[in-house]
Amino acid sequence: PDFEDQVAKRRVELSAAPSTSGSIAKRARLIPPSAASNGTQGPWDGAVSSQAKAAPSAPPPSQRPTGTVPGIVPQVRPVEPPKQPPSREMKCICGATEQITDRSRSSTLIVCRVCNCSLHSACVKNALSKMTPDEFVCPPCRLDRVDEFHPTVGPGLLRHNYASCASSPFSLTFTAQAAQWKKQxxxxxxRAVLVSGGxxxxxxxxxxxxxxxxxxxxxxxxxxxxxxVRREQCYNLTPLLKQGANTLELRFFPSxxxxxxxxxxNYCVGVVLTRPxxxxxxxxxxxxxxxxxxxxGRARVERxxxxxxAKDEAGQQDECAVTGNxxxxxxxxxxxxxxxxxxxxxxxxxxxxxxxxxxxxIAVNQRMRSLDKRWTCPVCSLPLRPDDVVMHPFAQGILDTLRGDEDLVEAIVFNEDCSWSTVSAVKEKEENGDEEGEGGGSSELIALSDSE
Incomplete structure (x- = not known):
């Protein structure tokens, strides 16, 4: 009987459960704000529901990010630094040093490609007496780069002035830390450069x-x-320096x-602090x-x-054309x-x-005493300073294959498709010798001595 009473009591509790626990069931279905947003936002920091553990669904096609492929890391090209805008400083030949404003900036100014400072276009044209080069370099920057084996250091250009034979004598006053500079x-x-250079x-x-x-x-x-022809050089003033203020007096004499x-x-004369x-x-x-x-390097050769x-094809139409390699x-x-x-x-x-x-x-240019004759390409004779010299890995690879046999190879000849072949130096010498033998016939040795 006790068992039957317990079963009947349990049935009464189960029949009354839906009406008494409805509000509790609704509370159990409440979802916190953090769970509704995959546990990434909301005031409940750290509360992550079971829904947040599932992978987020893919966005619709209209909202998918472009430019990326799943599983592949996109290659990011290095962004080239933008060209530096012209400086607001002016260092003109006429002596103007004012700050340039947006209103005053116009096409009447020329910018130095080294220091990025501006100069008056009229002053530069009068000094050059010719067309201004595309990559103009102002005279003070040219003083800094006169000698590549003695670049400027520290303050660099201590003092400079524009002078001519008519304006001499003139003086340059500068401050020197003689003891410290000699230790270093x-x-x-x-140094001096022609203003008309550019x-x-x-x-x-x-x-x-x-x-x-x-x-x-x-x-x-x-x-x-x-x-x-005189060898133009720079002149060392270090032995006569004194601590503090120094005065240099110069006098020019015309021809x-x-x-x-x-x-x-007209010349730009300057005193420069350098290091070897x-x-x-x-x-x-x-x-x-x-x-x-x-x-x-291969692309350079192909070009x-x-x-x-193209030059050979154009030359075939002329009466005189260049042939060979x-x-x-x-x-x-x-x-x-x-x-x-x-x-x-x-x-x-x-x-x-x-x-x-x-x-x-580089070594030959260092031994060259005349500084104005330095830095000329040994092939085409165009100006070629160290900053414009580059390595040639393509040619280096070809030369490495011939290492040890350079004496046997006269030249390497390239075809239009950049393939190459060698011309033997021994073969050329033999052919030249055969031609001389055929044309000259027999030869006779004649002894010439002082006794006869």
Whole structure:
């Protein structure tokens, strides 16, 4: 009986459950705000429901992100840095140094490609007496880059002035920390460039120059000898420096042969703080900054070959045309040292297949005493400074395959498809010898001595 009473009581509780627990069931179905948003937003930080554990459903096609592929990481190309806008500073030849505003900025200003400062277009045109180059370099920046083996350091250009023979004598006053600079092996050089240059170049001086530093003779540039060209150089003022203020007095003398109607040359003269730079340092700088690859080197050669083919086709219409392998040969011997090329290098803007040895080119320019004759491409004779020298991996790979046999190879000849073949030096010598033997017949040795 007790068991039957318990069963009956349980049936009564179950029959009454829907009416008494409806509100409880509704509360159990309540979902917190964090669960409704996959546990990523809402005031309940850290509360993650079972719905948040499921992978989110894919968005509709109209909302899917573009430019990405599932499972593939997109390759991001390096963004090239934008070209630096012109500086608001003006360092004109006329001496103007005011700040440039948006209203004053116009096409009447020329920007230096090195320091990014502006100059008056009229002043530059009057100084150059010719068309302004596309990549103009102001005279103070040219003073800094006169000698690549003695770059500027610290404050760099200590003092500069624009002068001519008519405006001399003039003086330059600058402050020197002589003791500290000597410990650091820094030197103070006197440099001058022609204002009419417009691009990086070597030093240039008037017909005759005399200079005194703190009242003592420091510079004496004599006129060039008859039928000789003077070696233009920079001059070291470090031995005569004193601590503190220094005064340099310069006097220019014009050439006695100058005509009266001939315009007078203007110079930018400056005192520069420099440090020595070795050949190894320049070589390492070129290797590090060069971005050429085998593919880009091959593309360069292909472009030059196509240009040469177009020239040959255009020349066939003329009565006189160039034939043979002109413009398609690469000699394994360096045009500078005449030794096998170890590191193939070329000018960034050069349009020829022939390369040269990097170390030989830099070392020869260091030994060149006339600074205004430095940095000329040994193949095309165009200006070629270290910053414009690049490595040539494509030519280097070809030369490496011929390593040890350079004496047997006269040249490498490229075809239009950039394939190449070699011309044997031994074969050419034998052919030349056969031609001489056929044309000259028999030869007779004649002994010539002082006794007869």
């Amino acid at each position: 092996l820094w030197a103070v050089h006197l 691009d990086l170049s070597g030093p240039a001086w008037p017909h005759k120059v005399q200079g005194k530093l703190n009242g003592r003779q420091c510079v004496a540039i004599d006129p060039p000898k008859h039928l000789h 006695p042969d100058r005509r009266k109607d001939e315009p007078e040359e 730079r070795s050949v190894a340092s320049i070589l390492a700088r070129i290797r590090t900054r060069s971005t050429e690859t085998v593919a880009s 030059l070959l196509l240009e040469q083919v 002109f413009g398609r040969t690469l000699r394994p011997a360096c045009p500078v040292s005449h030794c096998p090329i170890e590191e193939a290098a070329i000018g960034r803007h050069c349009n020829h297949v022939q390369v040269f040895d990097l170390q030989a080119y």
